[in-house]
Amino acid sequence: RVLFIEIKGKTSRDPMEKLETLRLNIWNANIWLPGNVTWEDMKSKPGRPMPEFQDLLYAFPFSISFLLFRIIFDMLIMEPLARAEVQSVSTVGPCQQSKVGMGKEYMALSSDLFTHLLVPQGNGSLNAGRKWIEREKGSLRSVKEQLEIRKIRETGYRSVAHSIVFLFGVWTMADKPWLRNTDLCFWNPPHPVPWDIWWYYMLELGFHITQTLMLPFDVKNSDFLAQLTHHVVTIGLMMGSWTAGTIRIGSIVLLVHDCADVILQCGKLLKFFKGPDPDATVFKVFLAFTATWILTRVIYFPLYVNIPATKAILHFDYFYFASVSLVVLLWSLFLLHLYWTYLLLRVIYGMVFRKKKLHDNRSEDEDSDEDDEIGKNKSK
Template identity: 30%
Template structure:
């Protein structure tokens, strides 16, 4: 049965154009082609990425945080209470990404807990806010994580440009399909793919202990779609367009993570300026270049060379999944830019804000309304 599934999975008519077989993509006459077995190297590469990240955050990012005096906010711990702790672990902790802890508690829940603990309502709410804050990552962790991503995207983008700048398909997208799929793999392409696949695999492995944001599910979809695209493009020799897609994505992400780093360091004006540039670059690369150049290249130009097949549709559908995520993030970025220009922006719009255990929900709403209406220029640190 497994052999039947394997034969179907590797059926040539699924992944290759008509009159092309896997035997045509075997090394010969000085040509070297990408092989599915080479993808196994992505896992050890991901583990190496996690190790490099750990060393970077501990010996570079953390000392830099000390130099810029980036410290975690002093948090009041919740008093031990078995009843509330049991309720928090069962009903609240699995939904830890929500904005306000009180919003997870109905009035009936609060009343019931007050009876069980003999505590007043105000004290129960304060306990949950303090307990919730204990689950939130500190400012230093956010700084170290943003620093690592910024450095990776910078070096990945620079490497991508160096690997592409002298290639004809970098300037003429029709060259992407010249001689497809019999296109020899270049060493620079191999290492570029390995670097990117190792990085995104490491992000999936580290999701459980990374800063959890509102778009957690979208991030998971993005990472899986990216790895699926990279794997498929590698096996089916869509490598040329794959390297272009990676370079386009990395370009804006450098500024995103850089703006976060500067914001955590309290360089707010510089962070604001970088965020504005990031917004422009994101809209240009993800909403203009990606759909109207790259997806057009994969949707229209191949039909001039061969008839459509399953792999052609599969690849384009996965690109459209990424494009839908781009639209989603574009909305969040636009909201962030509006707050940055016309009001006071506090932190990452995708992240949970730390709650003040002295404020009631009504007081927090009043403060929020006052801040948003003050017209103070905000702080930008990403979408």
């Protein structure tokens, strides 16, 4: 195979010629497509719509729509609900306030030791020192409550957005034969793209673009880099599988990933809005999430997606650069799954053997993160 194209008979170093050569090399069919497929085969024809690269531009209107939906949903629904929930909890005693993130700093400020240490800052008056402490507690409480409100707003949006995408995916994939027989994903490519798969891809791609762009502005967890890597790999898989025409296996990957995400976000939202017997309810959701996560991402994903895809590219006709890259991305995704499974097992271990309460293991560094944010706010 010829993987690179040269413009013969040209000796000038015209930049436009170089760009044209680069474009032809990048879009060489031998890089992206199986040996018996050309770009002409990938063009849509009447009654046979194909996944064309320029279609990916439609993902950006979807991304903007998700962003606008998040802004409106935050303003009209989640912001009032979050403030009402946080304020209702803040009216109870200090011991219960610590449950919504008041933290060790609040308890320390209210101790007798700090009262005596801070007397000089109150001009020698014990009452003035206590007033200073009350002001500090109020400032600390305000920052902590704002952080809690942000978390509730973000979790509420993710719960709704993940649910919308997942339900659309279930409706789209319910009648697809390759969902039950993954061998069909690699049989006689390239495959035409049904209209519902087209919408599913654009919806998912737009959603993940929005998630990636908003990630630096959301409340950060200790696995920020893992989340960013996951979003980038997922977007790369969607764009690569669409361009290479491997949309069947790509659609399965999307559906498998959404299963556990919906349960996770809904469980976190229930943890914020405490109803009757909240611990028992959240624990049941956690069990459902754990079972779904292990079944879909630790068992099904490698056995029915990664391994068949890896075997498929070993066939000579399938061994092209894009397919190898897609398989590398698939296994990278699985490594991220194993990392998060490790964090999940740590939570289970703490609950079973150390009698710890259920919490997001990725937020163990949250106290220090919040301290930094409190310091920034107080220095302004």
